[in-house]
Amino acid sequence: MMELPQDTVGAFMTRNIHGGGAGPLGGLDWAAKDLFDLAGEVTGYGNPDWARTHAPAAATAPVVMALLAAGARLVGKTKTVELAFGMTGENVWYGTPLNPRAPDRFPGGSSCGSAAAVAAGLVDFALGSDTGGSVRIPASYCGLFGIRPSHGVISLAGACPLGPSLDTPGWFTRGADLLERIGAVLLPGGAPAEGPLLRVEEAWANADPEVAAVLAAALARLEVDFGPAVGLAAAPEGLKVLQDTYRALQGQEAWAALGGWVAATAPKFGPGVAERFAVARDTPDAAVAAGQAARRRLQARLRPLLAGGAVLVFPTSPSPAPLLAADPDEQQRVRVATLRVTAIASLAGLPEVTLPAGTVGGVPVGLSLVGGVGSDRALLRLAKRAADLLGLG
């Protein structure tokens, strides 16, 4: 793109051009979630008080540098849910980005602007971050490909933290090819992800029936080539324990990372965010200890199971994007049901790729593939193959 198109979906915070040249990503435009530092610019983190109380960044985040070095042209910074602490994509301060695939519905968050910008075709790809689903969920809601890599394989230096033991960067594309090409720039090679497919029974049961039905049809198509999926009861402790575990660990870390600023600044927050920080602040020590033990058990269970190339498969989000008009109770129901499933990869530190594998009443829903630790590159190849089989381009 030679000129920047109009921001038809309200995705951007700022639009400053950086880089653009030769390289493996040469000729591509991209945007970065406004929690990654760009030297000389204030990182806004989705909240006016945050922007007001923070100086311009001294250095550019290494992951941003890597993408610039690969030749991609950065055209701006995209909106995030304030302090990345939310899943619908709502931002009352700067306006919630439009979901281009379902304008009466939320775009998903917290990487809402990044998803909206890609889905609207404003950029070729966008960088986001994912703690409990903040790439995977907007990708599912906006009909995009998205990846949350293995925890720790891409530096988060120069990125605002939410839960450091859970945070990862991630990116969105409209096609599986580019998703993989970006992985070739950012990710090391390593572990296999070649199947078999393991159908996580609890996650399928947790999905809305119409979501499960649409994605089961996609899975059936994949099974023709990958062989029959193996049913796996992956969470004998129950998905609620995973959700409680996620909430305790993320809460404790969010308060440790951001509580000092919240307490000192008493920032104005949009609906629900202050309440989430209050819950985070009050996370009981016992819940954190229990959560750490539960996470170790989950890792001890899933990591060996996937080390040889097996891949979990399940609906990325149990529901399509909630309506903008949904009441808070319905939003909370969706949030809880979603975290029960996104917690799997978040807690286990595993890479997850979501494919826009279907629609329910015209609204997109994603199918997730989760590989073993370090299988990111192989998982992207597998996702490309799956996308080809599903005719997703």
Add this chain to the structure above:
Amino acid sequence: MMELPQDTVGAFMTRNIHGGGAGPLGGLDWAAKDLFDLAGEVTGYGNPDWARTHAPAAATAPVVMALLAAGARLVGKTKTVELAFGMTGENVWYGTPLNPRAPDRFPGGSSCGSAAAVAAGLVDFALGSDTGGSVRIPASYCGLFGIRPSHGVISLAGACPLGPSLDTPGWFTRGADLLERIGAVLLPGGAPAEGPLLRVEEAWANADPEVAAVLAAALARLEVDFGPAVGLAAAPEGLKVLQDTYRALQGQEAWAALGGWVAATAPKFGPGVAERFAVARDTPDAAVAAGQAARRRLQARLRPLLAGGAVLVFPTSPSPAPLLAADPDEQQRVRVATLRVTAIASLAGLPEVTLPAGTVGGVPVGLSLVGGVGSDRALLRLAKRAADLLGLG
């Protein structure tokens, strides 16, 4: 043992002492199934016409040499089902060995004499072989520990073949310690087997309810230490497909290996054996081709799943040993139900250890642990830990 005890259970074919000296197995007495060659002796293979038409072996089988070199004293050769082609342990020519734990029931086969000799305390351990369960089933029926190693890791040179792509040696002990010590002599190190435990749902459903109940209690005890078992629908094609696959591949190989001798010699066979060879001879080419494809699919599914250390767990035999008085229909029912489960490790080439984890009405039943290819040594360590947890010594 300085003197050879009386053969109270009719386990032995011949009783000739070989070896015995210093080494990791020094001081231990053992016996070998009469399908392993001992130089200068006729290998009888359980059938008088086989013995009559075969010259004394020119060389001793390498696996026998290895055990002798480790200092163990070989005290004789044990009965086998004729041509190893049967699962109850019956031998009408030499007498069916007694099951010391259930004298009114079959000992299990085809390594019946080896199991009976160990269960009766006549030897410390015994060597058998396993194609479709010939170590695992008599171990389960006689209340013993037994292992079928990864296919191909221990030489079967000098052992009579039944289905070369399925045949393995194997051994029986009364304790997990010795099972592992023998593994240290015969097996290479290699892949991990540390859990998680994967409960093969189809195999549990295939077991008699009272067998499943007893072994589920044992599994629950293991879960306290190993973490909750993960439910796995490992055979989406159905266990019957695995049984059909086993039957086609084993039939084709058995006829290829032994059909020439059977056709030329027209040997007298005990009940059922001639019929099994007739079925083997008539195995349709299409069934073999389909079986090879099904085996590849099973291997492609299970091998990656277990490569990282995960371990399948299920009842070794779906029933306790059949009564000697059971009619042929009941024997056939048990045989079919058993092969549906033993086919898993046989077809996938995986190591399986069975532990004498319970009794049903006083009759032993085994619990199996199946690890990844090459995980044999680690699987034996895991079995030792499981035996300790279950108080099996």
